[in-house]
Amino acid sequence: MTTTDSTCSPNFIRNIIAEDLKANKNEGRVMTRFPPEPNGYLHIGHAKSICLNFGIAAEYGGVCNLRFDDTNPSKEDIEYVESIKSDVRWLGFDWGDRLFYASDYFEKLYEYAVQLIKQGKAYVCDLSAEEIREYRGTLTQPGKESPYRTRSVEENLDLFERMRAGEFEDGSRVLRAKIDMISPNLNMRDPTIYRIRRAEHHRTGNKWCIYPLYDFAHCLSDSIEGITHSLCSLEFEDNRPLYDWFLDELKVYHPQQIEFARLNLTYTVLSKRKLVQLVEQRYVSGWDDPRMPTISGMRRRGYTPESIRNFCERIGVAKRDSIVDMALLEYCIREDLNQRAPRVMGVLRPLRLVIDNYPEGQVEDLEAINNPEDPGMGSRKVPFSRELYIEREDFLEDPPKKFFRLAPGREVRLKHAYYITCVGVVKDEQTGEIVELHCTYDPETRGGWSEDGRKVKGTLHWVSAAHSLKAEVRLYDYLFVKANPDDEKNGPDFKAYLNPNSLETLTSCRVEPDLAGATPGSRYQFLRQGYFCIDSRDSSDGALVFNRTVTLRDSWAKIAKKKE
């Protein structure tokens, strides 16, 4: 992995680990893990956790395991494990030979449960799900003990064995930890640790009909693997006493759980529950829709792994709930692409322009630098001819103050080409729409320079009409119009804030011929427009499709906006 992107500011987790290391806790070992449940696609929030876990391990000379938390076969699928693996890899992280599954430990976990029963710390309970809920009490009222709580060890052992053997119906019995029904922490009121569920598991098939629950499986999986620091999100703080309880009762190696705040981002949602709705209810085209905050969506949109890693470093890690400004993510991708994306000319909304004094049939190959930020990227030739396309919005018949672009009688520069002056405007007689511009060029300004030192205020991008390639361009905007669509208090459902203009498809764009045969996934800066990426799903040699990753910063847009 290339780590040019570590600015490494201190955070409370690094502090804890540094102190642990100083105290020689765990013999100076650091081992973390990223433990996704394979029931959905990874998103930028997961990237924060991935970067944290893999990053911190690398930083302290340790390792990070990839472990699938696959204890709920009815929700999980192999499709998700494959996508998760490829997303983590794409982000630039390597779990080596440490790919694990909680299901690898089912047998061991079963033995631990038996041990708990033998210690009188777990019992089989015949209460129904509803009864268990009633017995649990509420936030302010204590719970009451199950009538099955006092079963003998022998009976519990027998019943649990028969649960495993498939003698009982789904949901008819569970195994519970025997802790404290009047604990103010609901998690400690005899939590369920095994349920009967006849569902085919994507790895263990039909071998099991009982499956452990998160609280039981997670801490023990951490323990089995020898994890030193088990990082999870804030909502598990209340589960920590239970995490500790199992490990203490079973007297096994005891990792330390540390909670941090999950990522929130403006103008999007980052909960699997909500993302899955967007996919299933067709608000987006799929998990990898470029508007989605999923890793696969962002990849398709044109984000680089480096930019995402850098973003994750910049946002920091803390315990307070926060919502990071999308502008920071955009800053990170612009920063990266500015350095590495070749410049190219593409006209999104073409307006025909004829250079009256340019010889008909003549074509010149003009030299264009590929990236002013990196001369090493060389240059290319761009064909210039009498008939061109320029951007519609680069011409205004009646320009406002501070508009530097083309207007009747005005001279501007065509990037890498010539100075041109607008001498005529052709309009559709019916609609009044401008259909063509007539200009003259100054042959003395080849390359875009003028010997006489004459200055020109604007520089426009362009393509040669006859040589340019047709392309489809998809312009993306925020998925939501509200900065915090998650805020549904007394308001409508988050989907009410979906941005109706989050996707605009332009089908008559024109790009320079150099782009013929460009490979899917490759990224470019369209001069003066933004960064674009060839769509890896829909683009083909004959029909180029570009996704706009992000616009360039646009100070003219700001000025124009201020005016009105």
Added chain:
RNA sequence: UGGGGUGUCGUCAAGUGGUAAGACACAGGAUUUUGGUUCCUGCAUUCGGAGGUUCGAAUCCUCCCACCCCAGCCA
């Protein structure tokens, strides 16, 4: 009204008793064959509030306020 957490600039976020880092955003200005990039400059007399301890408090103490999480046989 039980328990667990959190409150430092518009947004993130350092700071751990010695007198408020940094980033994004924003606002000016310079350079520019991208109104891009880059470069300068500005942007918390104040750390949720009120008291207290101290020569000295964002950091310690007390009380108060606000927000988040927990009543799945989900994770």
